[in-house]
Amino acid sequence: MLYDLIIIGGGPAGITAGIYAVRQKLNTLLITKSFGGQVARKAVAIENYPGFEAISGLELIQKFEKQLRKQKVDIERDLVVKIKKIGKKFIVFTESKQQFQSKAVIVASGADPRPLEVLGEKKFIGRGVSYCTVCDQALFGDKTVAVIGGGNAGFEAAIALANYAKKIYILEYAPKVGADQINQERVKKTGKVEVITNAALKQIKGNQFVNSIIYQDRKTKKNITFPLEGVFVEIGSIPATGFVKGLVDFNEKDEIKINPRNNQTKTPGLFAAGDVTEVKQKQIVIAAGEGAKAVLAAYDYLQKQK
Ligand SMILES: Cc1cc2nc3c(=O)[nH]c(=O)nc-3n(C[C@H](O)[C@H](O)[C@H](O)COP(=O)(O)OP(=O)(O)OC[C@H]3O[C@@H](n4cnc5c(N)ncnc54)[C@H](O)[C@@H]3O)c2cc1C
Incomplete structure (x- = not known):
């Protein structure tokens, strides 16, 4: 079967694209490895998506998904591993060895958490090392934990963890943290968080589970271990x-270059939207808007192909 459009990604950009595509009567397939994308990793309430004063990431994305599933759009839960263009046709290959064909494609695959790339990180994934606070915070009741990264995401993770953990350290590589003032104040209010700047994480250690980390104080060059x-x-x-x-x-930054007017990449018929692109602001409302824009541009492209 030859689809009009294949959308890759089940985050805000991909889901919005799906909803818009059906309204343009495009015969559409959405392929995603999971629904929710980065929104599902949000540790504290979302307070900047219009229509909701405060809503959890999980709840918001479930509403997105519910609306998508009411539409006439095919959905595949799979990981896309390759795209080829042969003539005017795109062939999309997935991890489970399926192939799908379409006349246009929108890449809305967002972004994955950046790994630390330190000793012990891979070994202890799921055994103390987590990339998703909202998923794993409850496992750390009355425990001591570190959050690596002093930006908004790190501070929000610490705020959420304060509901469970006994003590939280935020380790920031730079001399100053980058989190917004409001998040810094909220962290202070918990009374459980200590911020350590100039800290370069070197190693995560443990036996079966994590039991300590080693970081270097970048000022004194001393290695410090704590449990x-x-x-x-x-x-x-x-x-x-x-x-x-x-x-x-x-x-x-390895982000896809697009024409900002119509989300077109350098390959005709291949569009991209949301955090996977060079669009500067990485926000839910912007990713959703970019998804809508990309579909409308894909629609114009398909009309011209007729
Ligand atoms: C911790 C955190 C907190 C945030 N807080 C806020 C906030 O309060 N307000 C706000 O507006 N924004 C916030 N953001 C940013 C916001 O989540 C993103 O801007 C938004 O999710 C981007 O949407 P997207 O659809 O472009 O990508 P993503 O949300 O990353 O979704 C990408 C989708 O593509 C799928 N995918 C990836 N690769 C493949 C593949 N090869 N094959 C198939 N599927 C694939 C993924 O499974 C996922 O479903 C936050 C982000 C993080 C990480």
């Missing part, structure tokens, strides 16, 4: 673009 049970990684994200190499150009 703890959990390490929450909040140092940003990397665009999920491995499957689209060769068909698009990237900027220095």
Whole structure:
């Protein structure tokens, strides 16, 4: 079967694209490895999505997904591993060895958490090392944990963890944290969080589970070990673009370059939207808007192909 449009991604950009595509009467397939994307990782309430004064990430994305599933759109839960363009047709290959064909594609695959790349990190994933505070915070009741990263995501993770953990350290590599003032005040109010700046994490240690970390104080160059049970990684994200190499150009951050007017990449018929692109602001409302824009541009492209 030849679809008009294949959308890759089940976050705000992909889901919005799906809803818009059906309204344009495009015969559409949405492929995603999971629903929710980064919104599902949000540890504290979302307070900047219009229509909701405060809503949990999980609840918001469930509402998105429910609306999508009411539409006439095919959905595949799978990981896209490659896209090829042969003539005017796109062929999309997935991890489970399926192939799908379409006349246009929208890449809305967002971003994955950036790994620390320190000793012990991979070994202890799921055994003390977490990339999703909202998923794992309840496992750390009365425990000591570290959050790596002093931006908003790190501070919000610490605020959420304060409902469970006994003591939380925020380790920031730079001399100053980057979190907004409001998050810094909220962290202070918990009375459980200590912020350590100039800290370069070196190693995560343990037996079966994490039992300590070693970091270097970048001022004194001394290595410091302290015992703890959990390490929450909040140092940003990397665009999920491995499957689209060769068909698009990237900027220095590995984000897909697009024409900002119509989300078109360098390959005709291949569009991109949301956090996977070079669009500067990485926000739910913006990703959703970009998803809508990309579909309307894909619709114009398909009309011209007729
Ligand atoms: C901790 C945290 C807190 C945040 N807080 C806020 C906030 O309060 N307000 C706000 O507006 N924004 C917030 N953001 C930013 C917001 O979540 C993102 O801007 C938004 O989710 C981007 O949407 P997206 O659809 O572009 O990508 P994503 O949300 O990353 O979704 C990408 C989707 O693509 C899928 N995917 C990836 N690769 C593949 C593949 N190869 N094959 C198939 N599917 C694939 C993923 O499973 C996922 O469903 C936060 C982000 C984080 C990490």
